[in-house]
Amino acid sequence: MSVVLVINSGSSSLKYSLIDPQREVELAAGLIERIGQDSGIVGHTVRVVAEPGQPVLTMLDAKHSAERPIADHHEAFAVMLAQFAEHGPSLDENPPVAVGHRVVHGGARFFEPTLITDLVEINIDDLSVLAPLHNPANLAGIRAARAVFGDVPHVAVFDTAFHQTLEPSAYAYAIDAEVARDHRIRRYGFHGTSHKYVSEAAAAFLGRDLGELRQIVLHLGNGASMTAVRGGRSVETSMGFTPLEGLVMGTRSGDIDPAALFHLSRRAGLTTDELDTLLNKRSGLLGMAGHSDMRDILAGRDAGEESATLAYDVYIHRLRAYVGAYIAQLGGVDVISFTAGVGENAVEVRADALATLGFMGIRIDPERNAQRGGIRRISTDDSAVEVLVVPTDEELEIARQTLSAI
Incomplete structure (x- = not known):
């Protein structure tokens, strides 16, 4: 079974999800909170499928929780791996074919899901000036994940990317053009991943x-x-x-x-x-x-x-x-x-x-x-x-x- 590990890294949290893309179901999900504080909170949930091969999930989710100090995002990834090893699904038996990362701000540079390289990391870091509360945390998760899963591709999926189709009349602010250009002041839009998913799901539902x-x-x-x-x-x-x-x-x-x-x-x-x-x-x-x-x-x-x-x-x-x-x-x-x-x-x-x-x-x-x-x-x-x-x-x-x- 081919699975994708999805990572949403916050400044003091790590949210993760293991997805079976063929059946489009979530096999497990977790949230590690209070990273860098005196005591961290770990939650890991294993999704249970009703019958082998059936794509509909039951409500028989197995939930696990614990508290322990977690120094940084690198240690948070070690904790995540321990949760998978102890409670499942086994990542040894179901190794991720790729890791997908939520990144809040892609500026005007990133308009599609992007394979992460060292240069892409530099660009995400540079865009932190536009999202100082989000991009540094996203980048911390990327670096920790690449250290753990170094043999699989990592992909950045940007919240702003869906809105890169806006016309200049929609994204430009009516301020001094030189100031706007020099300081990258424009409408970027957010929640793009959700808006894309919902608009496509609505069309499919309606046929x-x-x-x-x-x-x-x-x-x-x-x-x-x-x-x-x-x-x-x-x-x-x-x-x-x-x-x-x-x-x-x-x-x-x-x-x-x-x-x-x-x-x-x-x-x-x-x-x-x-x-x-x-x-x-x-x-x-x-x-x-x-x-x-x-x-x-x-x-x-x-x-x-x-x-x-x-x-x-x-x-x-x-x-x-x-x-x-x-x-x-x-x-x-x-x-x-x-x-x-x-x-x-x-x-x-x-x-x-x-x-x-x-x-x-x-x-x-x-x-x-x-x-x-x-x-x-x-x-x-x-x-x-x-x-x-x-x-x-x-x-x-x-x-x-x-x-x-x-």
Whole structure:
């Protein structure tokens, strides 16, 4: 059996997944957290297949956890290997044919899955100036993985790559052209792996030609973004130079007048780092209502909390504004898909986000919308637009792109 190991390396975490690409199933997954701290947390889950050869996974997952100090990413990989050796599946019996790495920022250099070489590592490092919280951590995982799995190809799959099809009119900011060029200021977009997977899965579910569809994908999690997809290509996306722009998120503000930051600097004396922390970690739902989780916001709204109600209303208002703008950019829409934690589970968010689009013939079926689990249609049979819930699978998409690169 040929398998692909997928790695998502954070600054203090290592998330991994072992994928069987032929059956497109996850055989095992794990998360190692608190790397470099006094005590690390290790979680490893083995997926169990119902019957030999059957591609449908059961709920009989075997979960294992432990706590121990983990000094760095190299030690984290040793811990990961120990989990596979002790709990399975055996990597000796199922050696990976390749390792796929999630890399957040590819700048304007990387527009497809890329075989990792020493030169590619240098370029990923150089792009760290655009993603200082992500690319250095991604690179640490790459270097640790190449040290362990030196005899197999490693592939970088970039979050920004899917959005490299944006036209200059969509990615350029209206600032001094020389300043923008010298400092690489432009819209890059993120969550591209998810948007690509969902748009393709939606077309397959509907039995429609991807090349003929105008789609809007709403990736709504703690981080949130929206993408307009025409013919399988990203033509507009809400995140910009960084993942801060666009929709209201768990802790991020999304769109805000830049002059408000000048005002806070001059009048409140906030430094650049303090403004960064404010907008990325103390804003969004958390800043408005004290909770970053949509479930808490909904519970607070139902309990009559004014702050939770306002936060929810602002969240929905922003979604409607972007959906409307993207319909205009696409010249109409055939499919709207919701994905990620909020998109897949928050019934109210899906209904309210599209509630004002009845004039376009978009209709949500309340009973279908209340159902859970798997890819599904939530629009009525007579809706002019197909509305779907499509659970994202970024690990599977990374595995697919890794194979395509080798």
